[in-house]
Amino acid sequence: MSYGVSDAWVRFGSQAALRGVSVDVPTGQVTAVVGGDGAGKTTLLRSLVGRVGLDQGSVAVPARERIGYLPATAGSWLDMSVQENIDFVGGAYGLAGQALAQRSDPLLERADLAGVRDRLSGQLSGGMRRKLGFCLAMLPDPELLVLDEPSTGVDPVSRVDLWRLISEAAANGSAVLMSTTYLDEAERCASLLVLHDGRTLLSGTPHEVVSSLPGTIVSTATLSRPDFGWRHGRELREWFPEGRQPTGGVAITPGLEDVVIASSLKLALDGEEQP
């Protein structure tokens, strides 16, 4: 089974937040939505969970009781303890007593939160709070799990923990859609969608996305066209469109970050070439 949106258009006033975006979220795998600020990631995720209505397009989602959602904000009630958060959200999904414990105990154990059940959510570290938010989203054993930047602002160790939890959720049969600004995370996903200004820039498996870029990326000491170059660590990289020979540097096998940057440059170039 697969969930997702098809040809989604969303406008806020005169501003189009999504312009014909489609994403397929198959069960048993993690799909990433990547993009810069204002690319439309959150709008896309919110449209899947019913918080934003589409002006055009269609949404395929499971019943509300089988959707788990972690918004980009806190993800839990700060003035309630870990256990109280679990009890409240569990109750909303019809879970209580033994049934709730059977569902929540393994989740809290895996998230390393079992020892802090009595601690207020507001007193948890950022990473622990995100993991709690993840556990709350996982409580209904969701068929579709939607995570809005689950690891943003989280320390590297907690990011690893979160990624483990997310991949386990997918392995257990959930269809997972997560937005992220970390391309290393996106690279680990089964498929990804790169958004730019509400449009689909790239989509497919990480391999397909990386291979989809036309032209060549070179590692160089000096940029022949600064508008088409960027810094990658201590190196400079430059993209040459298809049919244009690199003027210097060494052609490299690009990573996802290179492809995403080069694709946005391509989009800008295509825009300039439009009459």
Added chain:
Amino acid sequence: MILKEFRELRRDRRTLAMLIAMPLLLLVVFGYAANFSVDTVRTAVVGPQAEQATTQLPAFFDVTTVEPDGTRSTAEDLLQRGEIDVAFVSSTGSAVALVDGSNLFAAQSIVSVLNRLSDQVTTEVLYNPELKTSWVMIPAIIGLILTFIGTIITSIGLVRERQTGTLEQLAVMPIKPSTVIFGKIAPYFLVASIDMALITVLGMWLFSVPFNGNPLVFALGGALFLFVVLGLGVFISTVSQNAGQAIQLAFFFLLPQILLSGMIFPLDAMAAGVRWIAYFLPLTYFTMISRGVMLRGAPLDSLWLPIGALTVMALLVFTGAVLRFRRDLAPTRRKRVSTTEEGTETDTQAGST
């Protein structure tokens, strides 16, 4: 730094409004409302000499009722119902002036005028014989505290869900919007009700304020009033993004109620241009009910005006606010078209591209 502060201030419209519009508003409203002296009082004259006595009264006494067949009991009934401020019970050779002490400033003016009249009039102040300020303030302060809880505390409680993003989670969880709204408002209603009972008992205990009327009438007035102020709190939360904005807006609602509800300045003494504002304020009506019930023991049917006004306000404000809140929880733009057999819901939208 100064330039930065001015730039930020210019874009913070609510603070700007508080800095510019509020002082002007306060000056105008306060200037016209701040008046303790009552020019005329509603007067009844009863008893065999009523017609004759009426002609002898100074213009200060605006005679609205003349009943030659009436007795002291008739006069007390009119006073208890709040229809008049003073009643003259006339008989051969002497007269008794019964003054409604629950309307403090009017009563003080009446006593002062009567003291200057001949010794033939005996003055009796009912419901607040010693004309204690605390006796008329406590019933109004109960309303003020409820307004505080209803608007500020409720709006902060609700806006916190929005600020922390948990409102988004509530909206996605399989809970009906009506359940969320009820669950969010009921605790404040309960706490405010307990507060109301507590403040009333404390006021009676600490300041010896009497409770002469029917507690059920008081509870009815209190419940209606709570619906209005809780509705205001919910409304404020729907137009605020954070607690600071909610508090700012709540003060916009709170301040006029303190100044114009008749709690401090008598409605009768306010300039007509300002007094009409008072009739749109819920605290005005709650104060009428609380003073009426606690001090005068006013019966339910005599309080039809404030109870009716609060009922209309409760229906309008509470319903409007809840609908706004509901809109936040369940966006209506999305139109469900079909549900597949597998339980997968497919929502399709069509619009102009």
